Amino acid sequence: MCGIIGYTGPEDVLPLLVQGLSTLEYRGYDSAGVAVIDHAGELQIVKRAGRLDRLRGALEGRPIHGTTGLGHTRWATHGEPNDPNAHPHTDAVGHLALIHNGIFENFAELKAELEAAGHVFRSETDTEVIAHLIGAIRDEQGGDLASAVRSAMKRIEGAFAIAVLDRHDPHTLVASRREAPLVLGHAEGASLLASDVAGLIAHTRDISAMLDDQIAVLTPGGITITDLEGYPAEAHHYTVDWDISAAEKQGYDHFMLKEIHEQPRAVHETLLGRVNGEGRIAVDELRGGAAVEGDLAHVDKIYIVACGTSMHAGMVAKYTIEHWARLPVEVEIASEFRYRDPILTPHTLVVAISQSGETADTIAAATHARNQQAKVVAITNVVGSTLAREADVVLYTRAGPEIAVASTKAFTTQIVALDVLALYLAQLRRSLFPDECGDHLARMEMLPALIEQVLEQEPAIAELARTFAGAEYVMFIGRHVGLPIALEGALKLKEIAYVHAEGFAAGEMKHGPIALIDQGGPVVALATRGHVRGKVVSNIQEVKARGAVVLVVATEGDTEIKEHADHVMYVPDAHELLYPILTVVPLQLLAYHIATTLGRDVDMPRNLAKTVTVE
Ligand code: F6R
Numbered sequence: 030m031c032g033i034i035g036y037t038g039p040e041d042v043l044p045l046l047v048q049g050l051s052t053l054e055y056r057g058y059d060s061a062g063v064a065v066i067d068h069a070g071e072l073q074i075v076k077r078a079g080r081l082d083r084l085r086g087a088l089e090g091r092p093i094h095g096t097t098g099l100g101h102t103r104w105a106t107h108g109e110p111n112d113p114n115a116h117p118h119t120d121a122v123g124h125l126a127l128i129h130n131g132i133f134e135n136f137a138e139l140k141a142e143l144e145a146a147g148h149v150f151r152s153e154t155d156t157e158v159i160a161h162l163i164g165a166i167r168d169e170q171g172g173d174l175a176s177a178v179r180s181a182m183k184r185i186e187g188a189f190a191i192a193v194l195d196r197h198d199p200h201t202l203v204a205s206r207r208e209a210p211l212v213l214g215h216a217e218g219a220s221l222l223a224s225d226v227a228g229l230i231a232h233t234r235d236i237s238a239m240l241d242d243q244i245a246v247l248t249p250g251g252i253t254i255t256d257l258e259g260y261p262a263e264a265h266h267y268t269v270d271w272d273i274s275a276a277e278k279q280g281y282d283h284f285m286l287k288e289i290h291e292q293p294r295a296v297h298e299t300l301l302g303r304v305n306g307e308g309r310i311a312v313d314e315l316r317g318g319a320a321v322e323g324d325l326a327h328v329d330k331i332y333i334v335a336c337g338t339s340m341h342a343g344m345v346a347k348y349t350i351e352h353w354a355r356l357p358v359e360v361e362i363a364s365e366f367r368y369r370d371p372i373l374t375p376h377t378l379v380v381a382i383s384q385s386g387e388t389a390d391t392i393a394a395a396t397h398a399r400n401q402q403a404k405v406v407a408i409t410n411v412v413g414s415t416l417a418r419e420a421d422v423v424l425y426t427r428a429g430p431e432i433a434v435a436s437t438k439a440f441t442t443q444i445v446a447l448d449v450l451a452l453y454l455a456q457l458r459r460s461l462f463p464d465e466c467g468d469h470l471a472r473m474e475m476l477p478a479l480i481e482q483v484l485e486q487e488p489a490i491a492e493l494a495r496t497f498a499g500a501e502y503v504m505f506i507g508r509h510v511g512l513p514i515a516l517e518g519a520l521k522l523k524e525i526a527y528v529h530a531e532g533f534a535a536g537e538m539k540h541g542p543i544a545l546i547d548q549g550g551p552v553v554a555l556a557t558r559g560h561v562r563g564k565v566v567s568n569i570q571e572v573k574a575r576g577a578v579v580l581v582v583a584t585e586g587d588t589e590i591k592e593h594a595d596h597v598m599y600v601p602d603a604h605e606l607l608y609p610i611l612t613v614v615p616l617q618l619l620a621y622h623i624a625t626t627l628g629r630d631v632d633m634p635r636n637l638a639k640t641v642t643v644e
Contacts, residue, residue, distance in 0.1 A: 030104040030638045031116075031130035032056035033211070034228045035192045035202045037097040038219025038249045045232075046100035047085060052276055053228045054081050055284070055432050056130075057104025057638040060115035063088075064126035065098035066199040072126055076101075076115035080633075096249075097200050099192050101128040104638035107136070108153030118157040120164020121148050124196050125174065127160040130224050131189030131209040132643050139184065159185060163193060174203045175246050179257055182207070182242060188389060188642065190239075192222055202247040206239050209642045210387045210415065213237040213245055213252050213264065220247035225385075225411070225640070226269050227276045227430050234272075237264035238413040265413050275429045283631045285433035285525070289617050290484060293477035295428040295438040296610065299445045300473055310453045310466060312406075314423040321421050324404055326457040328378040331356050332371060332403075334363040334394040335382035336641065338436040338520060339443060342408075343382050344513035345609045346447035352606065353461055353469070354454035364390040364644065366397065373401035380406045380450065384431055384439035385640040386414020393644065395419050408446045410439055424450055433632045434639050435525050437617050440517065441480070441610050448473060448607070472604050476611075479601045483614040486598065490615055493580065493596055494622030497551050503528060504545065504552045505616075506535040506572075508565050510609050511555030518553060518616035525634050526624035535568035548576035553619070554594075555612055558584040559605040569593045580619075582612045 032053025036042050046063050054061070061084040062076025073093045077083040081102060101116035108114035117126040133139075136155035139162055144150070148161050159181065167177035174195045188208035194201070204211055204222050214221035214229035214236060222245070223229045226236055239245055242257045243264060256262040281287035305311040315321055331350060333343035340362060347358040356378075361371070363381070373379070379398035383391040386409035395405045396419060407420035410428050417423045426442035452469055455461040461469075497503065503522055507515035516532035523530045533542050535554065546552070552572045556565040569579050570593060581594035585601050598619075600611040624631045 030057050030640060030642050031224065032102040032228065033128055033130055033190060033192055033222065033224040034100040035098070035204065035222040035247065036219065037200055037202050037247055038216065039096060040219070041094055042096050042098040043088070043093050046098050047081070047088070048231065049223065049228045050081055050100045050102050052231070053224060054102050055434055055633065055639045056224060057102050058633050059105040059110030060103045060112070061101065062115045062117055063098060063100045064117040064194060065093050065095040066194060066196050067093055067095040070196055070199055072119070072123065072196040074117055074119065074126060076112060076117065078111045078115060097194060097202065099126060099128050099194055099202065106132055106643060107155045113152045114154050116156055118152060118154060118160040120160045122164065125160065125164055125193055127156060127163065127191060127193045129156045129159065129189055129191045130642060132187045133159055133185050133189055134187035135185065159191065174198055174201065175244055178203045178205055179244050179259065182244070182257055190224065200248055204239065204245045204247065205243065207241050208389070208392070208415070211239045213239060213247065215252060218249055220249065220252050222247060227432065230269060230271070230276055231273050234269040236269055236413070237266045239264045265418065267413050271429050276432060282625070283433065285435050285437060285621055285631050288431055288433055288438045289614065289621065291429065292438045292441050292614065293480045295442050296445050296480060297477045298427040299442040300449070301427070303449050303470065308463070310449060310456055310470070312422050312453060313425045316421050321404065322457065324375070325378065325422070325454065327376055328356060328404070328454070329376045331358045331378045331380060332366070332398070333358060333360045333380045333382065334366045334391060336363050336388055336390055338440050338517060339382040339384060339391070341513045341517040341520070342440050342443035342447060343380070344516070345444050345510055346380070346451065348510050349448050349451040349606050350454065353451045354458055355460040356454065356458070363388070363394040366394040373398055373403040375402045377403040378406060379403050380408065380447070381416055381420065382408040382443055382447070383416050384410045384426070384436055384443070386411040386416035388641050389644045392416050392419060406450060408443055408450070410442070434634055434637050435521055435631070440613060444610050445473060445476070469604070472607060476607065479603060479611055480614055482601050483611055486615065487618055490598060490618045491622040493598070494619050495626055497580070497619070498623045498626040500528060500551045502545065502550060503530040504542065504550070505530065505532040506538060506552060506565070506568060507532070507555035508535045508561040509559065510606060511557070511561070511565065511612065514555050514609050514612050514616065515553070517613055518620070521617055521620035522623060524637060525620055525631050526627055526629055527635070528623065535565050538568055539571060543572065543575065546572050546575040546577045550577050551580060552577040553580045553616065554582070556581050556583050556590060557600060557608045557612060558587065558602065559608070566590070566593055582615055
């Protein structure tokens with residue numbers, strides 16, 4: 030949520046901030062704003078409710094030139110998305126500007142205290158309160174901006190990242206974070222900060238991810254990091270291995286479409302090098318080495334925790350882990366997990382899945398699990414993310430940056446990474462013979478080519494999408510591994526096309542949902558080859574008998590399915606447990622083309638934001 034960018038260096042900062050915000054806009058698009066210290070030493074702030082284009086418009090014809098500045102795109106939490114509530118916010122005297130991502134939980138108490146001291150607030154945000162607090166501390170105690178931020182951090186509660194600049198110190202930015210992401214970029218003669226790497230990649234690949242309660246002081250000459258007591262501290266330093274083209278549309282109309290088409294390559298990357306020199310399946314990071322591997326061999330229960338699309342990937346993994354590693358698996362919505370007192374022991378493994386690695390609920394679930402002595406495996410796409418650092422074992426999905434709000438390539442690569450985890454556990458527990466693990470990996474290596482074959486059907490799927498674009502309500506049904514794909518197909522459609530859609534276990538239809546079927550209502554059914562195909566076909570007949578128009582996802586060569594379907598989308602033949610990686614692709618394309626037919630803003634659907642860093 031909320032995109033943050035900051036720069037201090039030799040370049041004219043305004044175009045650079047606006048460019049950075051366009052890369053980060055996917056994090057929130059309720060409003061956008063910039064603060065620049067101009068060459069005359071004045072603090073210039075321009076901010077507008079709405080998309081970045083409104084800010085661009087407001088900046089036209091306003092020459093603001095300076096070399097140090099901050100930019101922000103907002104996903105509103107406190108206060109409606111209007112101009113006054115847009116960031117940056119200033120302190121009482123308008124000398125310093127602050128942007129933030131996250132929530133200050135005790136802002137009401139701090140606001141009351143400041144109001145009692147005579148402060149007047151111009152917005153409804155928690156952000157302005159913290160700007161005033163830092164300004165007041167600075168006036169009271171003197172010293173530099175970093176000292177004031179340090180003192181303020183000791184008073185603020187919540188999960189947030191902040192960046193501040195001060196017109197009295199025109200070539201310095203100060204930043205801090207607690208349980209919300211903030212990355213620093215080291216460039217030649219310049220220093221940068223951003224809420225995620227996508228905002229920095231045009232300038233540098235040399236990155237430091239700040240850790241909780243660190244204070245960073247950025248100047249053109251470099252970045253110094255201290256802890257809350259002022260002692261030198263170290264952030265998590267790493268080099269990003271993707272370049273700016275990965276964060277650009279490269280000729281596609283939308284990031285979502287580009288990312289759908291990137292899936293063959295992304296899946297290939299996720300699988301790359303998964304067998305080490307000793308012929309054993311490898312994870313990316315195993316903290317605690319052999320001891321942790323020993324613990325994993327004795328796991329007796331797995332919880333998978335995640336949100337949204339990532340949770341659907343977890344639901345697929347329940348089938349593979351139970352089948353290959355013979356371990357009981359429960360899949361939980363991360364936001365529910367820690368509030369229901371789950372039974373966790375040192376023999377429990379919690380698998381936390383998050384594309385961003387910054388989803389507040391998933392991190393909280395993982396932290397809760399670790400506090401109860403459970404082992405944590407993170408499946409994430411973002412190197413150095415909070416979740417990756419929290420975990421005992423990390424498996425990176427290596428999908429490259431996912432910019433579209435609707436998750437696609439992250440989903441397929443999460444399933445692949447989870448399949449690798451299932452085989453890794455099977456190897457540790459000896460529930461599969463080594464050659465069986467090898468056979469499964471070999472089948473997985475075929476997946477990129479098989480996904481390519483599905484993508485070739487895009488024109489036909491786009492045509493179908495035009496047929497279905499007028500539907501008010503679409504039902505998705507599936508059994509076994511088809512069920513999570515039905516849920517995911519429905520989620521994609523509702524979030525980007527705003528069409529009411531629900532996924533159901535096909536066998537549950539007659540226990541209630543079938544009442545929703547009426548003449549001509551579309552039903553999408555997952556009926557690929559496997560032990561439940563016949564059962565799904567029976568369920569298809571039940572809905573067709575009640576007037577549904579049925580679109581079936583089936584296995585190539587299954588011509589008999591046409592007798593039961595109005596339309597068929599085929600995927601190539603595959604191992605039953607690997608079908609989800611193929612069957613989700615036509616559903617992603619279907620949702621995409623329905624959304625574009627309806628003229629929706631596919632990459633930035635209303636009310637949503639990528640990376641949900643608040644609970
Ligand atoms: C849907 C979607 C969301 C995310 C969810 C979790 O297309 O993208 O449902 O899957 O917000 O995000 P991560 O995986 O970053 O934890």
